[in-house]
Amino acid sequence: MTTERAEVKRQFGHRARLALTPAQARLMDGQAHAARTMWNCLHDWWTMLPKGKRSLAAADAAIRQARQEIDWLGVLPAQAGQAVLKTYVQAWRNCWEGRADAPNFKARLRTVMSVDIPQGRDLNIARVHRRWGMVNIPKVGRVRFRWTKDLPVGKLANRENRITGARLVKDGLGWHIAFRVQTLESKPEPHTGPEIGIDAGVNLPLALSDGNHQGHGRPARLPDGTADRDKWLNPDEKAKLLRLEQRAAHRKSFRKPKERSSNRLNRTYDQSKQLRAKATRRAVDWQHQTTTNLARTYGTVVVEQLNITNMVKSAKGTIEEPGTNVAQKSGLNRSISQEAWGRTVTMLTYKTGRCGGTLHKVPAPGTSLRCSACGLTTAGSREDQATFVCKNPDCGWFGNADWNAARNILHLYRIGLVAIPAAGRAVVRRARRAKPATAR
Ligand SMILES: [Zn+2]
Numbered sequence: 001m002t003t004e005r006a007e008v009k010r011q012f013g014h015r016a017r018l019a020l021t022p023a024q025a026r027l028m029d030g031q032a033h034a035a036r037t038m039w040n041c042l043h044d045w046w047t048m049l050p051k052g053k054r055s056l057a058a059a060d061a062a063i064r065q066a067r068q069e070i071d072w073l074g075v076l077p078a079q080a081g082q083a084v085l086k087t088y089v090q091a092w093r094n095c096w097e098g099r100a101d102a103p104n105f106k107a108r109l110r111t112v113m114s115v116d117i118p119q120g121r122d123l124n125i126a127r128v129h130r131r132w133g134m135v136n137i138p139k140v141g142r143v144r145f146r147w148t149k150d151l152p153v154g155k156l157a158n159r160e161n162r163i164t165g166a167r168l169v170k171d172g173l174g175w176h177i178a179f180r181v182q183t184l185e186s187k188p189e190p191h192t193g194p195e196i197g198i199d200a201g202v203n204l205p206l207a208l209s210d211g212n213h214q215g216h217g218r219p220a221r222l223p224d225g226t227a228d229r230d231k232w233l234n235p236d237e238k239a240k241l242l243r244l245e246q247r248a249a250h251r252k253s254f255r256k257p258k259e260r261s262s263n264r265l266n267r268t269y270d271q272s273k274q275l276r277a278k279a280t281r282r283a284v285d286w287q288h289q290t291t292t293n294l295a296r297t298y299g300t301v302v303v304e305q306l307n308i309t310n311m312v313k314s315a316k317g318t319i320e321e322p323g324t325n326v327a328q329k330s331g332l333n334r335s336i337s338q339e340a341w342g343r344t345v346t347m348l349t350y351k352t353g354r355c356g357g358t359l360h361k362v363p364a365p366g367t368s369l370r371c372s373a374c375g376l377t378t379a380g381s382r383e384d385q386a387t388f389v390c391k392n393p394d395c396g397w398f399g400n401a402d403w404n405a406a407r408n409i410l411h412l413y414r415i416g417l418v419a420i421p422a423a424g425r426a427v428v429r430r431a432r433r434a435k436p437a438t439a440r
Pocket residue numbers: 371372373374375376390391392395396397
């Protein structure tokens with residue numbers, strides 16, 4: 001017997017900010033626009049072609065021909081062009097398997113600008129300073145990036161620990177590089193910490209069943225009761241955003257129909273995009289710190305299974321049957337979207353897995369209306385958004401409504417009502433027709 005612990009392969013992304021010169025940033029923008037146009041041409045070609053003639057090989061040949069004949073497509077590195085095709089085919093696969101809508105054309109202003117670097121060996125990463133690294137970007141050159149994590153590069157790289165590729169993504173604050181990292185780590189010991197139920201509340205960002213609620217000190221609602229859209233911005237930044245929005249609306253009022261936006265208008269849009277990107281970054285930072293602490297403290301984490309897209313969509317209703325109270329509901333939904341519950345769950349899933357814990361999901365209905373002390377649902381117990389008072393004369397439990405829901409969630413897990421098998425530790429995807437080992 002060996003005393004060595006089992007090792008597990010881990011794949012994760014690491015995002016770093018690039019320090020591009022204005023000329024390099026323009027080159028990157030050009031590549032991203034070329035990648036987007038290639039997607040659009042590919043989509044046009046694919047949907048025009050009879051079904052029998054659509055194939056990967058034919059698409060590949062068409063891309064090669066297009067790159068030779070259209071010179072501005074040539075600014076996109078060949079590998080990145082191949083990656084566009086791969087992503088496009090995957091988008092159809094996601095559609096056929098029911099995970100997403102059919103792929104569509106990508107609009108110039110509504111698309112996240114990105115370029116793929118599918119092969120890690122092209123990157124040639126080196127650390128040049130305590131805080132800076134250097135990376136090769138095809139057709140742009142050597143670029144500095146912020147070094148905030150020790151990456152397996154140079155002498156540290158081997159077959160198991162290496163960078164397998166990267167993706168360049170632009171947000172309001174500029175270009176970033178997201179490395180695809182692969183490492184081999186020793187398997188964590190099973191986490192023996194306590195069980196916890198977590199509810200994504202409207203008043204408490206994360207309500208915990210043991211009362212140790214996680215907040216970020218920024219009220220979710222404004223004094224008049226509406227959801228605070230920009231709670232991650234300081235008062236000064238909020239005022240600036242408002243000013244920018246007013247300025248944009250004013251400039252837009254001079255634009256005639258079908259006319260292009262002026263450079264001044266676009267610059268104002270960019271400035272407000274910058275502020276929003278800053279807010280998102282603060283929210284994500286808080287989520288990372290909070291979920292890391294939770295995964296370290298608790299062995300079993302139980303959350304509600306929510307379908308956020310449906311909740312946000314359902315408030316609006318359809319054209320034939322518009323929803324009622326859309327404004328109030330969408331205010332509530334917006335604050336749910338903003339707390340980005342889906343992202344919190346994703347983070348908790350992989351973080352609990354890394355700490356040896358597990359994450360469980362329980363069916364959502366009724367958790368916010370049922371009393372967590374006596375288990376009865378009584379009319380009028382939800383006195384307002386924040387307080388829950390049980391109307392059962394024998395019980396009378398009262399407390400924060402989100403806390404009540406978190407206690408219910410943990411209770412559902414304890415009585416065995418788990419919606420999806422443990423996603424944290426071992427999610428084994430079986431091939432569709434393969435029989436499980438025990439069935440033989
Ligand atoms: Zn009760």
